[in-house]
Amino acid sequence: MFNVLDITYRLLTALLLGGLVGWERERHERPAGFRTHILVTVGSALLMVISLSMVELYPDTDADPARIAAQVVSGIGFLGAGTIIREGFSVKGLTTAASLWTVAAIGLAAGAGYYKISTITTLIVFITLFFLSKLELGVSSVNTRILKCRVMDKPGLLGEIGVTLGSKEINITNVNIEKNSNEGEMDVELIVKIPRNFDKSIINQELLKIEGIRAINWRNL
Template sequence: MLTDSEMILRLVMAVVLGGLVGWEREVYHKPAGFRTHILVCLGACLFTIISYTFPCDGNLRAVDPSRIASGIVMGVGFLGAGAILHEQGSVKGLTTAASIWVVAAIGMATGAGFYTGAIITAVLVVIVLFVLNKIEKYYIEKFNREKTIEKGKLL
């Protein structure tokens, strides 16, 4: 059985890790930011804790934890879909939707007690979001400059 202190540790850890990813989204003014990521991570963590603490009857659980896990994944999919926008032939918000999805996975890992996996994943997500954003911006600006120069030569 999970002790109160262990449950508190898992919930607080979910808040911290979800906030870490959400902070990056907030800095860049994305549709789902700091609070949203914290709430998704915290909710996924709590649902996972609940799914593992249902009473057992011998070797059989009264409730199948995988059903709750699949419900979390499906529910978060709907949240992520709300972050995706279609504007003038372009799609925006896919990265935010993906970050919501992975934050739910971090919350589930934290709720199940897989701390190392949750921490490493959160750090990797933040690295991917920050570093790749800088690289993308650099190459997009470089491409647009080259395009402008080429247009200038044609005139």
């Protein structure tokens, strides 16, 4: 059986490791932040300790400590799904959902006494979230533009814009529509991914062929 000091050490290790990942998510104001990641990690560690204790208490049974671990991984999937939000054409929260799943695994490792593995994994996760996100943002912004169109408020116009952009291999990642001060007009702002052979003048010519588009403006993200 585990003594109280050993159990406490495992739970505190899980708390610190989960808190580090949770702090990074809290900085970005994600739905699952500091406290949520700690609770997931500590809870996973406790379940692993209980699972291992059951094997020692009942050695003559076919108790398998991996069963509880498997259920933890499955259960975290439902929690992670709650952090995924769809806004317009974009989906947010996938990284946070993945981090919850990962800290659950870290908690299981800490609960099993694999301190080095859990610590190394936490450092890898933290580096991925904290540093690689900046690199990803830098790479992403090079190929991302904001397209703002002043258009007539008429059915099907947004679809025509989407088809025109799609024919030029331009992908829309987000759309925002606002009413304009002019009667019957609105402003459509699109965040788009552009291809390497992007030619703004050609795209503008194609867009202005669409009946109802009054003005076009491009700017960097």
